[in-house]
Amino acid sequence: RMAQLGGGPKVYRRCAYDKCVKPEESWYFYLIEEGKSTGGQDWSPLVGSVLCHSCYSRFKTRGTLERSVQRRTPAPVRRCTYKGCERPEHGKGFYLIEEGKQTGNRDWTSLVGNVLCESCYLRFRDRGTLERSYNLPLDQEKRRCTWKGCLEPTKGNKFLLVEEGKVAGGQDWSPLEGSTLCDKCYCRFKVHGRLDKRQRKTLSDYDKKCTYANCARPLKSRTYHVIDESTSAGGKDWKSLKGNILCDACYQRFLKKGTLEISRAPPSSPSKIRQACQAASSAPPSAPAKDTAPEAKKLQVAKPPLVGFRPTESRHGAPQPGAAA
Numbered sequence: 001r002m003a004q005l006g007g008g009p010k011v012y013r014r015c016a017y018d019k020c021v022k023p024e025e026s027w028y029f030y031l032i033e034e035g036k037s038t039g040g041q042d043w044s045p046l047v048g049s050v051l052c053h054s055c056y057s058r059f060k061t062r063g064t065l066e067r068s069v070q071r072r073t074p075a076p077v078r079r080c081t082y083k084g085c086e087r088p089e090h091g092k093g094f095y096l097i098e099e100g101k102q103t104g105n106r107d108w109t110s111l112v113g114n115v116l117c118e119s120c121y122l123r124f125r126d127r128g129t130l131e132r133s134y135n136l137p138l139d140q141e142k143r144r145c146t147w148k149g150c151l152e153p154t155k156g157n158k159f160l161l162v163e164e165g166k167v168a169g170g171q172d173w174s175p176l177e178g179s180t181l182c183d184k185c186y187c188r189f190k191v192h193g194r195l196d197k198r199q200r201k202t203l204s205d206y207d208k209k210c211t212y213a214n215c216a217r218p219l220k221s222r223t224y225h226v227i228d229e230s231t232s233a234g235g236k237d238w239k240s241l242k243g244n245i246l247c248d249a250c251y252q253r254f255l256k257k258g259t260l261e262i263s264r265a266p267p268s269s270p271s272k273i274r275q276a277c278q279a280a281s282s283a284p285p286s287a288p289a290k291d292t293a294p295e296a297k298k299l300q301v302a303k304p305p306l307v308g309f310r311p312t313e314s315r316h317g318a319p320q321p322g323a324a325a
Contacts, residue, residue, distance in 0.1 A: 015052035017065050026052035037258070039063075040105075064102055080117035082130050091117035104128075127167070145182040147195050156182035169193075170235060193232050210247035212260050221247035 015023035030051050036043040039060035051059070059065050080088035095116050101108040104125040116124070124130050142161075145153040159180050166173040169190035181189070189195050210218035225246050231238040234255040246254070254260050 014050065015055055016049040017051060017055045019066070020052060020055055022054075023052065026054065028053045028056075030056045033263075062103060063105060079115065080120055081114045082116060082120045084130065084132070085117060085120055087119075088117065091119060093118045093121075095121045142180060144180065145185055146179045147181060147185050149196060150182060150185055153182065156184065158183050160186050193235075194230065196230075207245060209245065210250055211244045212246060212250045214261070215247060215250055216262075217249070218247060221249065223248040223251075225251040 013024065013029050015026065015029070017023070030053070032043055032046045032049050032051065034044075034047050036047075041059060041063045043059075046059070051065075055065055058067070078089070078094045080091070080094070082088070095118070097108055097111040097114050097116065099109075099112050101112075106125060106128050108124075111124070116130075120130055123132070143154070143156075143159045145156065145159065147153075159182055162173055162176045162179050162181065164177050166177075171190060171193045173189075176189070181195075185195055188197065208219070208221075208224050210221065210224070212218070225248070227238050227241040227244045227246060229239075229242055231242075236254060236258050238254075241254070241260075246260075250260055253262070257263075
């Protein structure tokens with residue numbers, strides 16, 4: 001089956017993955033285009049293919065189309081094999097690590113054949129290690145922020161020591177290894193990747209305009225963002241947009257996708273269907289055809305005759321009024 005709306009390209013409404021359980025039953029089908037990088041995955045082997053919503057979401061999250069059937073671990077092996085686990089026999093679930101596992105884009109080869117409790121499993125999936133990191137409270141003499149630009153280095157709810165190999169927030173903490181940061185400086189670096197507190201620039205009414213040429217609503221936005229050399233939100237490369245002003249819609253699009261171009265939804269998307277329905281409803285109604293047949297020529301539906309008595313009698317056998325005797 002093929003679908004086409006609004007003059008767009010024809011798209012098969014069937015999942016191209018040969019092992020899909022329901023290839024034709026999906027509320028949404030995705031056409032994989034060249035250069036796609038959703039979820040940080042390599043979509044190049046699937047360029048030109050059509051995927052159902054289930055297969056698309058599976059590849060977006062795990063980087064593979066194969067379904068992993070999570071088997072229930074038998075009772076004799078419901079024990080975490082990690083030696084450092086504090087509660088090896090307690091947990092909501094236990095996971096048997098099989099060969100070829102790629103959950104979380106981690107290398108599970110060193111754990112093949114092991115059984116992990118839920119806590120250890122999630123720790124390795126999220127951080128790539130089974131070791132727990134303990135953030136012990138610092139001594140009173142070390143409770144001071146070592147960043148020179150901190151305005152209140154001795155005040156803070158807590159102070160954190162930056163250890164080797166830290167990857168919190170997806171930032172590069174290597175220049176700060178061994179440093180002690182207050183809670184505010186730590187959170188600022190974790191979110192923005194910098195310690196300096198940047199002052200928010202205020203724009204005049206004249207400057208509140210999105211500079212992206214293809215912006216649909218350049219003057220209608222509540223928030224505008226000035227892109228400068230220190231912009232690094234979302235881990236994207238903003239250098240090509242230095243000096244530009246973006247509306248909130250374009251800013252969020254580049255923050256999530258790394259591009260300002262609007263990706264058009266495939267023809268099978270609900271948005272296209274909704275647009276087609278709106279266009280049909282907004283069309284001027286056609287004039288109803290006039291009935292030229294005169295009233296006398298209209299068909300008269302005859303009532304069925306009463307069965308079981310004569311026309312000159314009533315239902316009870318009595319003569320009708322006005323009937324001849």
